[in-house]
Amino acid sequence: MKVVLRNLTKKFPSRNKKGEEVIAVNNFDFEIPDGKLIGLLGPSGCGKSTTLNLISGLEAPTKGQIFFGDDDVTRLPPENRGVGLVFQNYALYPHLTVLENIMFPLGNLKGKDKMSKQDMQKKAIEAARLVQIEQLLERRPGNMSGGQQQRVAIARALVKRPRVLLLDEPLSNLDARLRLQTREEIRRIQQETGITTIFVTHDQDEAMSISDMIVVMKAGVVQQIGPPQEVYDDPVNLFVATFLGTPLINVFDASVSGGRLVIGSDRVLPVPGAKDGKIIAAIRPEGFILDRDGPFGLKLSRVEVMGRDTSVVSTHPDCRSPFVRSIIPSRKDFRSDGGLVRFSLVPEKVHLFDPESEKRVPFETGGTVQ
């Protein structure tokens, strides 16, 4: 089921004395294609969960419309929308067994949809099998691990065959190992059922690794929408560039002079097409190439060996963070004798942003360092 948001806006009445309204969701206007897994990504308080609540129907929008396919569901109450919602804390009913929890939505069906107890059980067991918890049906949520509870919550959301599945921070309550496992699991369940799934997260790793498409948000405003790799490679503004990627992108206060990017006193990269003047340069850690004759000199402070690759930590006075992190393939002959290390840069991994608007400044990446 395709989900379409049209000019969707949600304002909350002010809680401070000045009486300013809080705009949690500002004029969202995008389409989520059918059968895809979509990650709503953004820092805390950016309106991700509100968006989810609007789609689920738990909150009513101030303005705008929501469509599932061609149905306008904006005014429908949550129970008539055909959505399954998995809460951040799962909201499993502690006094019911796993089976009873999963059966609960089915027990609410009325009229011609009403099911016999056997049918309900059959459906519930089917859903339990899908999330691989069929051996835990008689347990109560209190005696289960976070990961198992998560699966029960997903099964409960899926048992009614929703048109859209919503997950609110599905992995935030799990430990690191379980998180990796569960995100694969969510991907698998989504692909097996083919239900359009929207999940909210503040963890870019999580969003990038399993989503077909990510929606990056900040302060109630959509920043960029696209496949994760595309958003990573082509961030539209500084926020998106810094929000995606670990280690963080390295941000420098730089300038352009004569078609070249200048950081400190190094003319590090030809950037044909960029205007002269002050500029923000952001370089992905993997954009550095160790090069004895490279144009970019950094003061080495330490080397972190991570096995597969090596993280070179250095400093530069014009870097906005205390350290510049670059990831290079690990090599035995790297000597950390202090002093200067020299790099050349991969043009595709360097992004320029306007210092005022922080919007992306394009340049042609064809050139090479001279």
Place this chain on the structure above:
Amino acid sequence: MKKNSLKAWLYLLPAILFLGCFMVYPLVDVLVYSLEEGYNSASQSYYGVGLYNFSYVLRDPYFLQAVKNTFLLVIITVPLSTGIALLISLGLNAIKPLRGFFQTVYFLPYVTNTLAVGLVFMILFKKTAYTDGLVNLMLHFFGAGTVDFIDGPYWAKMFVLCFYTIWVVMPFKILILTSALASVNPEYYSAARMDGANSRRIFRKITLPMISPMIFYLVITGFIGAFKAYSDAVALFGTDLNAAGMNTIVGYVYDMLYGNSGGYPSFASAAALILFAIVLTITCINLLISNKRVHY
């Protein structure tokens, strides 16, 4: 090690002293009294040991009347007061404006003196030479005859006693239940609403089980409190409860000790132990039932 345990005993001493003096010693004493036949408090003498006190009390019509009154009171007031309190709490939980005001109003009886409340009930129900009381005026208005609630038929007196008891115990129950309702995580309601549960099913399947420990607590304490009823009856019907036929078990115990016909600590002790046995049995039954119905 030895020194440490000495220290421990020293720390425990105040509690042990108090509990020993005011709990354990009297309890043992009650047991002893109840078994001493023909105990005379003036001469501190008795002529036998046995179960005569119990058989006397169990055959005493006043005691049987008190047991009947107490059981009626318990059976009527505990479910009714808990149920009504639950309804009021649900109502309080559902409204937003004036919630604080209503909470205060419902809590007022809790901080009001029992005897003062008894007086108010007298004015409401008592028939005097000058007036039939407010309730009777209302009964007249609906075309019913005068009922003497304080000195009249048994059912009328029982009605007043139950009404009074319910009114007195309600505030505490409302307080407990409103806080229990407020402590239910609203996510459960959101989840249930997402799943399409109507409000009746939400109440039956989610709210009720979630607050069941508190309801259970109120039922247990309600049972115990109602079995121990005494001052309510005194407030309404005066101190000579046997004459009014409205005595309770605790009232009977008191009368046996200090009342007009009093001076029989042995009978009082036996009655007290019978009450204890009743309360213990009922509480055990409650616990057994609760294992199935209460979800912690």
